Amino acid sequence: MFNSGISSGPVSGDLADGLQANISALKNRFKNSADVIYREFTLGFASNPKAVLIYIDGMINQETTSGTILKPLMFDFDGRDSKRSAGPNGAGDMADVIANRALPNKRVQKAKSLKDVVDGILCGNTALLIDGSAVALVIETKGWESRNVDEPGTESIVRGPREGFTENIGVNSAMLRRKIKDENLRIESLELGRRTKTLVYLAYIDGVARREMVNEVKRRLNKIEIDGVLESGYIEQLIEDAPRSIFPTVGNTEKPDVVAAKLLEGRLAIFVDGTPFVLTVPHLFVEGFQSSEDYYSRPYYATTVRLVRYLAFVIAVLLPAGYVALQSYSQDLLPTPLLISMVASREGTPFPSYMEVLIMGVIFEIMREAGVRMPGAIGQAFSIVGALVLGEASARAGLVSNSMIVVVALTAISGFALTSLADVIGLLRLFFIACAAPLGLFGILMGGLTVLIHMFKLYSFGVPYLLPIAPGNLNDLKDVFIRAPLGSQVFPPRILGHRNLARTTSDRRPPGKD
Amino acid sequence: MAAETGKHKGRRRVIPLLTLILTLALSTLTSGCWNRRELNRIGIVSAVGLDLGPDHKIELTVQIIRARAMKMAEGASGEGKAVWVVSSSGDTVFDAVRNLVEKSGRRLYYPHNSLIVLGQELAREGVRPVMDLFARDQEMRLLAWVVVAQGTAADVLKADSELNNVPSKQLEDMLKNYNIVSKSVGSNLLEFDDSLLSKTTQPVLGRVVLDKVSGKNELRLDGAGVFRGDKLIGWLDSTETRGYLFIKDKVKSGSVLVPSPGNPDQAVTLEIIRAGSRVKPEWLGGKARFEIDVKVEANLVEQASAQKLSSPDMISVLEEELNQAIANQMRTTISAAQTHYKADIFGFGTDLMRAYPEEWQGLAGKWEAEFPLAETQVKVQSKITHTDLSQ
Numbered sequence: 001m002f003n004s005g006i007s008s009g010p011v012s013g014d015l016a017d018g019l020q021a022n023i024s025a026l027k028n029r030f031k032n033s034a035d036v037i038y039r040e041f042t043l044g045f046a047s048n049p050k051a052v053l054i055y056i057d058g059m060i061n062q063e064t065t066s067g068t069i070l071k072p073l074m075f076d077f078d079g080r081d082s083k084r085s086a087g088p089n090g091a092g093d094m095a096d097v098i099a100n101r102a103l104p105n106k107r108v109q110k111a112k113s114l115k116d117v118v119d120g121i122l123c124g125n126t127a128l129l130i131d132g133s134a135v136a137l138v139i140e141t142k143g144w145e146s147r148n149v150d151e152p153g154t155e156s157i158v159r160g161p162r163e164g165f166t167e168n169i170g171v172n173s174a175m176l177r178r179k180i181k182d183e184n185l186r187i188e189s190l191e192l193g194r195r196t197k198t199l200v201y202l203a204y205i206d207g208v209a210r211r212e213m214v215n216e217v218k219r220r221l222n223k224i225e226i227d228g229v230l231e232s233g234y235i236e237q238l239i240e241d242a243p244r245s246i247f248p249t250v251g252n253t254e255k256p257d258v259v260a261a262k263l264l265e266g267r268l269a270i271f272v273d274g275t276p277f278v279l280t281v282p283h284l285f286v287e288g289f290q291s292s293e294d295y296y297s298r299p300y301y302a303t304t305v306r307l308v309r310y311l312a313f314v315i316a317v318l319l320p321a322g323y324v325a326l327q328s329y330s331q332d333l334l335p336t337p338l339l340i341s342m343v344a345s346r347e348g349t350p351f352p353s354y355m356e357v358l359i360m361g362v363i364f365e366i367m368r369e370a371g372v373r374m375p376g377a378i379g380q381a382f383s384i385v386g387a388l389v390l391g392e393a394s395a396r397a398g399l400v401s402n403s404m405i406v407v408v409a410l411t412a413i414s415g416f417a418l419t420s421l422a423d424v425i426g427l428l429r430l431f432f433i434a435c436a437a438p439l440g441l442f443g444i445l446m447g448g449l450t451v452l453i454h455m456f457k458l459y460s461f462g463v464p465y466l467l468p469i470a471p472g473n474l475n476d477l478k479d480v481f482i483r484a485p486l487g488s489q490v491f492p493p494r495i496l497g498h499r500n501l502a503r504t505t506s507d508r509r510p511p512g513k514d
Numbered sequence: 515m516a517a518e519t520g521k522h523k524g525r526r527r528v529i530p531l532l533t534l535i536l537t538l539a540l541s542t543l544t545s546g547c548w549n550r551r552e553l554n555r556i557g558i559v560s561a562v563g564l565d566l567g568p569d570h571k572i573e574l575t576v577q578i579i580r581a582r583a584m585k586m587a588e589g590a591s592g593e594g595k596a597v598w599v600v601s602s603s604g605d606t607v608f609d610a611v612r613n614l615v616e617k618s619g620r621r622l623y624y625p626h627n628s629l630i631v632l633g634q635e636l637a638r639e640g641v642r643p644v645m646d647l648f649a650r651d652q653e654m655r656l657l658a659w660v661v662v663a664q665g666t667a668a669d670v671l672k673a674d675s676e677l678n679n680v681p682s683k684q685l686e687d688m689l690k691n692y693n694i695v696s697k698s699v700g701s702n703l704l705e706f707d708d709s710l711l712s713k714t715t716q717p718v719l720g721r722v723v724l725d726k727v728s729g730k731n732e733l734r735l736d737g738a739g740v741f742r743g744d745k746l747i748g749w750l751d752s753t754e755t756r757g758y759l760f761i762k763d764k765v766k767s768g769s770v771l772v773p774s775p776g777n778p779d780q781a782v783t784l785e786i787i788r789a790g791s792r793v794k795p796e797w798l799g800g801k802a803r804f805e806i807d808v809k810v811e812a813n814l815v816e817q818a819s820a821q822k823l824s825s826p827d828m829i830s831v832l833e834e835e836l837n838q839a840i841a842n843q844m845r846t847t848i849s850a851a852q853t854h855y856k857a858d859i860f861g862f863g864t865d866l867m868r869a870y871p872e873e874w875q876g877l878a879g880k881w882e883a884e885f886p887l888a889e890t891q892v893k894v895q896s897k898i899t900h901t902d903l904s905q
Contacts, residue, residue, distance in 0.1 A: 244531075328550045332625035332653075339558065339626060340680070344584035346553040353552060434538040440550070 013114045019050055019131035022114075026054060029118055036121070043130070044074045046094065050131040054117075059124035061143025068104050069126060069139060077102040095135040098128075107140035122197065149175070152254035152276065154419065160296045164254045169199050169273035172256075176203060176269070179260035184208075187271075190221060192235065196228040200235065201271035203259075208266045213461055217268050217281060232272040232279050239281075241459050246427045249460035251283035251420075258292045282460035284467055286480050288421040289313070294483045302483040309418055310481065316414035316425045320357045321432035321444050323407045327353040329440030345401040354437035356400045360408040361429070363390060368412075554581070556623040560597065561682030562658075563667025564644050565633035567603045572636075572644060574610035575601040575668040577682050578618060584679065596679035599672050607647045624653040629682045629689075630660045630703065631667035631722065637739065637746035642710065645744075649707050656704040659689040662719045662739040662746060670722050673731035681733075688735045689720060696759050696768035696786070697752035698735040710744055714863025714881050716855075717741040718758065721749060742857045750850065757847030760808055760840060761860050765789040770812070772835040774819045775828060782823065783816035784836055784898065795866040797873050802888040804862055806844065810896040812836060824901040837894040844892045858885045 015022055023038060030036045039053040053069060077098075099108045111117045112135055117127045120138035128137040149171065152164030165172045173187050184206040192200050202221065204214055220239040229235060236250040237243060253259060254276045259269045262280045270279040289309045294302040327346070331339055349356065367386045374382060390409075395402045415425050428451065435447030458465035468476030478484035563575035577597045584596055600617050604610030614622055630648065632641055648654045663670045675681035689700035698720040701709075709717040719739045725732045738750045738758065750758060759765045767786055774780045788811040796803040814832065817823060823832065851859050863881045867874040877884060 327553055331551070331553065331556075331623065332655075336560075336626045336628065339553075340579055340581075340584060343553050343558060343579065343581040347581035347584075349554065352550075431538070434541070438541040438550075 014112055015114060015117070015129075015134045015136055017132055017134050019052060019129060022129050022136075023052060025114055026117065029114070030121075039070075041070065041074060045077055052129050053126055054121055054129065055126040055141065056121060056124065059144050060126055060141040064105065064141045064143060065126055069128065069141070072102045072104075073098070073128075094130060095133055095137055098130075099137055103137070103139060105139050105141065109138045111136045111138050119197070146171070155253065155255055155258075155292075157291070157293045160292055161255070161257045163256060165256060165276035165278055167274050167276060169201060169271050172271050172276070172278065173201055173203070175256040176259055176263075176271075179256055180205065180263065185263070188218075192221070192224055192226070193229040194225075194227045196230065198229040199273040200229070202268060203263065203271065204268040205263050205266075208264065209268055210266065213266075213282070214268060216461055217270075221270070229272060231275045232270065232277045235270060235272060236279055241461065245454065245458060246424055247285065247455065247458060247465065248424070249281075249283055249458060249465060251280040251287055252277045253280060254278070255292060261292065261295070282463040284460060284463065285455065285465050286467075286469070288418060288424075290479070295486070299483050299485045303481075306483055307481060312414040312417040313421065313425065316411055316418070317428045318432055318444065319407055319411045319414070320361065320429060321436040321447075322441075323404070324354045324357055324433060325436040325440040325444055328437075342401075342403050345395075345403045348398050349401050350399070353404070354433060356404045357407070357433055360390070360394075360400055360404055361433070364408055364412055365426070551621065551623070555620060557618050557620040558623050559627045560680050561629040561631065561671055561685070562624075562627055563631040563633065563663075563671045564607070564636055565666045565668055566636040566639055571603045571605060572607055572610050573601055573603045573633075573668065574607060574614065575599060575671050576614060576622065577671050577680070578622065579680060597681060599668075601668055607644050611647075624651070625655055627655065628658050628686050630658050631670045632660065632662045632719070633667040634662065634664055634739075634746065635666070637662050637719075637741075640744045641741075641746075642744035645703075645707065645710065648703055654703075656702065656707070658703050659686060659700060660703055660706045660719055661685070661689065661700075661722045661735070663722045663724070665724055669724055669731070670733060673724060673733050675733075685722065685733055685735070688733070692720065692735060693759065693764055693766035694768070696756050696765045697737070698755055699738045699759065699764075700735075709741075712861075712864070713878070714858055714867070715861040716743070716857040716859045718750070718859050740851070740855050740857055740859055742855065747857065748855055750847065753843055754847045754850055757843035757845070758859065760789065760791055760844050761793065761806055761847065763789075763791040765791075769815070770836060770839050772832065772839050774817060774821060775823070775831045775835070776821060777819045780818035782814065782818070782832060782835075784812040784832070785815045787811045787813055787899070793860070793862065793865050795862065795869045797866065797870045802862070802866055802884060804865070804888060804890045806890065806892050808840060808844070808892070808894045810836065810840060810894060812896060812898050814898055814901040829898050829901070833896050833898055836896040836898070840894045840896070841892045844894075845890075848890050848892075852886045852888070856882070856886050858882075862888065 013025070016025070027038075035057045037053075037055055037057050039055075041051055041053070042048050043051050051073070053065065055065065095110060099110065109116075109120070111120060111127070117129075117136050117138065121127050124142035124144065126139045126141040128139060146168045147166050149163050149166055151162045155164070163175065165175065176187075177185065182205060186202075186204055186206050188202045190200050190202070191197050200221070202214075202217060217239070221235070224235065224238050226234065226238065232252060236248075236252065239250065241249045251262070253262075259278050259280060263269060267280050267282065270281070272279075289306060291305075291309075294306060326334055327342065334342070346353070351359065367390065370382065371379075371386075391405060394400050395405055411429070415422060415429075418425065431451070432444055432447050435443035437443075439446070455466055456464075456470060464471060467473070468480060557578040558581075559576045560579055561577040565573040565575065567573035577599050580596055580598050600614065602610050602613040602617060604613050611622070632644075636644065648658075649656070670685075671682070673681060675684040678684045678687070692698050692700035699718055700720055701718070706717055706719065709715050718741065720735055721737045721739050723734045723736050725734055737752050738755045739746050740748050740750060756765070756768065765786060766789070770784045770786060771781045772784060774782045789808065791806060791808040794805040794807065796805065814823060822828070848860075851857055858881065862885065866877070
């Protein structure tokens with residue numbers, strides 16, 4: 001499956017010599033498909049045989065088809081060599097001549113079976129059938145409307161490249177090539193999905209990514225048996241190590257610079273046609289806390305921001321649960337003035353605190369979901385209502401306490417600070433609330449241990465999920481809680497890459513201080 | 515057939531997951547858990563007062579924080595008091611605590627109690643029976659302040675506070691900062707229990723006095739109560755308390771008045787900046803002797819006369835006067851303790867035991883008789899470092 005080009009399945013009937021026979025065979029295949037166009041014409045040379053171009057409307061570039069196929073074949077090409085080649089195979093060799101001399105397209109393939117022709121047409125290529133020839137030419141004419149390279153919507157940054165991947169896999173792989181101009185950058189292709197026949201690229205740097213890992217990823221990709229791949233999420237769920245875990249063991253990104261950085265660390269990237277989200281494997285837990293910007297800004301600030309992200313994670317996961325535990329069980333741990341103000345705000349509210357947390361959490365999730373899905377035009381009305389409902393009004397009405405609103409708001413903001421971990425955070429938050437409601441701080445402790453034990457058990461393509469925290473490695477920890485200066489990150493992370501590849505050998509001493 | 519078994523396998527995998535989710539959901543939603551207390555179902559006690567009631571019953575008075583009023587105060591109206599003072603009586607403290615629920619309805623919550631006031635009458639009867647619960651119960655905090663009231667504890671808890679909406683907090687602040695003035699003692703439950711249990715050292719507690727000022731009750735922390743065993747036997751006035759604090763090395767700050775050199779009618783005020791003391795016990799042939807070394811650093815902060823006091827000569831005169839003044843305060847306290855109360859409030863016995871463990875063996879039983887006979891020597895070394903801007 002890993003050869004370039006289109007896969008050749010079982011031969012389901014060869015092409016016939018006669019043009020009409022072939023056309024009716026194809027028409028039989030594409031029953032009731034109004035968008036399949038059959039352009040019949042006469043070649044402008046040799047014995048002026050009849051020919052037909054078959055393509056799908058909208059998937060081809062019209063100018064390419066008319067300018068580089070129809071025009072030469074009807075007018076420009078004088079038919080040189082076509083007589084000489086009229087040997088035993090006759091018109092069969094005419095296809096060769098036309099491919100070699102008449103068509104300036106970037107890829108022209110000969111097809112002998114009906115299936116190859118059908119597959120080619122479905123991919124957006126144009127098939128040329130000539131009367132009296134059992135060989136068709138599949139000419140690359142793909143060209144459909146696609147989005148321009150744009151700033152990615154999910155990963156905003158302040159400093160760094162603003163381009164993001166598009167839905168076009170060719171554009172995407174080119175963006176990666178432009179970042180890594182190394183002959184060892186391998187981009188292998190395969191096709192996944194029985195019906196969607198989605199093009200998938202596997203990218204890695206030979207010699208940096210470990211061979212066993214490349215083989216493992218290939219093995220898992222080849223095992224996929226599915227009718228359709230509409231987004232990289234399908235592949236992610238079919239190759240991940242722990243499909244039942246809430247933790248993602250496959251990463252995704254919309255940014256070429258992030259993919260390039262991951263490849264340089266020895267990871268692999270999986271491009272899927274039709275989506276800007278590129279998968280990266282293996283994916284470790286700490287990657288959720290790393291941002292491409294950490295490496296573009298100077299280390300002190302990057303370290304601070306990274307520590308803030310860890311703090312935000314803890315707040316987003318544990319604050320509501322901790323609030324419930326402190327309010328319902330361990331009031332003695334609070335400073336007296338804080339307790340008094342919390343009592344004051346709790347006074348007169350009807351529900352126990354865990355119900356409050358759940359109610360506000362659900363309201364917030366509804367608002368978030370509505371905010372993502374709703375049309376932009378009603379956004380303003382929505383945000384006013386949302387702010388009123390979630391904010392002042394619910395406290396004024398005595399439904400929830402003021403301090404609860406602060407907790408929910410702080411939790412929500414913290415969750416937004418880590419978009420890539422958002423789904424994990426939401427689930428863990430619920431889990432910990434469920435632990436804290438019946439058991440208080442003890443429940444949180446037990447829940448935390450459960451989650452940790454689960455995380456220790458996880459692997460991503462043979463790499464422990466919590467690497468380099470556990471199993472610990474001092475060298476790799478330079479890029480976990482802190483972001484050490486680039487000069488000191490000489491080696492790519494262990495396991496992922498080869499130990500002896502120095503990433504930088506630059507002298508980090510200040511100039512003039514030898 | 516293969517699909518069939520696969521389905522079964524899938525179902526078997528789903529069941530534990532469903533069980534887990536159900537367990538979590540049910541335990542969250544239906545648990546009436548054994549020690550869950552929602553904040554709006556408890557009454558937070560901020561202070562406790564203990565008095566002797568009729569028939570030797572124990573009168574328990576508590577200040578409960580009124581969350582409703584606190585909420586009002588956050589708005590504009592601020593009506594109603596922030597605390598509710600309520601009393602109950604019982605044969606024991608726990609009995610009284612439980613009886614309180616008859617009146618409050620809510621379970622009372624004691625971990626945030628920061629003040630225990632003992633009424634004078636109760637203190638004179640002996641406090642050990644009532645203090646036991648506070649040391650034993652896991653809800654009580656050992657860091658709560660303990661004071662003895664000159665009148666009843668109930669009156670102290672009913673007094674108003676102008677600065678804090680919780681009145682006990684004001685008393686708590688006074689106790690926290692007692693060594694800025696150094697005229698009374700602040701000791702917490704831990705320290706008090708410690709001296710209650712000590713065989714030699716007698717407890718001393720700060721005294722709360724209630725003044726009637728234009729119809730309102732004002733609290734004042736002034737002087738200290740002296741205990742022998744668990745019974746209150748008398749008071750130290752503010753000067754004596756200062757002497758006590760110097761010996762116990764608990765003075766942080768405070769003012770000392772000395773006569774102005776040359777103008778004895780007019781006073782010079784010195785502010786103590788730093789003070790430290792050391793007690794050196796000696797056992798000389800059957801007689802205990804204690805040498806108390808006090809080092810004081812002070813500033814000249816106020817003078818009534820127009821004299822120039824900043825010259826080195828004058829300063830040394832002032833230092834000498836300060837030495838005298840502080841030494842006199844300590845001597846007064848020592849003589850009160852030795853002759854009047856016959857109670858070793860300074861912990862001299864403990865000092866002696868540590869220095870002479872072998873000799874102490876014979877002394878341990880009769881230290882109470884030995885303490886009034888002990889000799890003391892007081893040495894004060896003071897230093898005036900600043901006279902501030904005034905010439």
